[in-house]
Amino acid sequence: MIDTHAHLYLCKQALPDLVLLAREAGVSALVNVATDLASSEIVLSQSQAFPGYVFPTAGIHPCTEFVPDEMDALREFVDKNRASIVAIGEIGLDLYRGTASLADQVSRFEAQLLMAREYDLPVIIHSRQSDEAMLGVILKYPDIRKVFHCFSSGPDFLAAVQHDNCCFSFTGHITYDNPHVIAAMKQMRLSQIMLETDCPYLTPKSRRGQANHSGNIPLVAEAMAEHLGVSLDVIQSNTTETARRFFGLS
Numbered sequence: 307m308i309d310t311h312a313h314l315y316l317c318k319q320a321l322p323d324l325v326l327l328a329r330e331a332g333v334s335a336l337v338n339v340a341t342d343l344a345s346s347e348i349v350l351s352q353s354q355a356f357p358g359y360v361f362p363t364a365g366i367h368p369c370t371e372f373v374p375d376e377m378d379a380l381r382e383f384v385d386k387n388r389a390s391i392v393a394i395g396e397i398g399l400d401l402y403r404g405t406a407s408l409a410d411q412v413s414r415f416e417a418q419l420l421m422a423r424e425y426d427l428p429v430i431i432h433s434r435q436s437d438e439a440m441l442g443v444i445l446k447y448p449d450i451r452k453v454f455h456c457f458s459s460g461p462d463f464l465a466a467v468q469h470d471n472c473c474f475s476f477t478g479h480i481t482y483d484n485p486h487v488i489a490a491m492k493q494m495r496l497s498q499i500m501l502e503t504d505c506p507y508l509t510p511k512s513r514r515g516q517a518n519h520s521g522n523i524p525l526v527a528e529a530m531a532e533h534l535g536v537s538l539d540v541i542q543s544n545t546t547e548t549a550r551r552f553f554g555l556s
């Protein structure tokens with residue numbers, strides 16, 4: 307199994323302990339996702355401590371504060387570290403928690419989509435209460451490989467966005483009662499689905515109240531297998547293969 311979305315630098319435990327928890331749970335790789343310029347540097351250095359196991363991204367989340375010349379700085383960082391980075395992310399739109407105007411969020415998002423295209427990298431998309439605005443942007447970039455992380459929309463959004471370059475990842479949120487998310491998941495091809503924890507957030511229901519970590523990925527896989535009515539083996543092998551292909555992991 308691959309945890310395609312972890313924020314190791316936000317977890318309280320030491321990095322070696324987090325990696326051990328993941329390994330013990332059968333996680334074969336994890337993607338350590340940045341949310342701003344500073345964390346892009348941190349996830350890179352954390353990945354260097356666990357080469358071939360922890361993979362870094364670079365990107366600016368829609369809820370982070372705007373910094374002057376941030377896109378120039380990000381481009382410079384990506385350019386310098388293109389060989390290590392496996393995705394641009396997480397990027398997107400957040401009309402629930404984001405404080406920037408929609409126009410500002412869209413321009414920041416599109417600048418990073420163009421960067422992904424230029425450097426031939428996939429993108430990790432964060433989308434919260436922004437279905438309509440998200441479609442307005444994302445349908446302009448059908449060529450870019452993208453994963454909608456912690457997919458929280460329903461079948462209508464899925465139908466509008468569905469094409470070959472789209473993947474969808476699921477967290478511990480599928481261990482809670484989310485009927486519209488589950489309904490959408492049932493309409494996806496198995497080859498488009500990936501596992502993630504989004505740790506330290508989104509702890510699965512049975513561990514509610516504890517900080518999340520990559521060692522909880524089997525709980526997400528089990529919930530997915532149950533919802534889709536397939537074996538755990540099928541979920542594990544398919545999601546791993548999809549994640550390896552999507553992020554180009556060796």
Ligand SMILES: [Zn+2]
Binds near residue numbers: 311
């Ligand atoms: Zn995240």
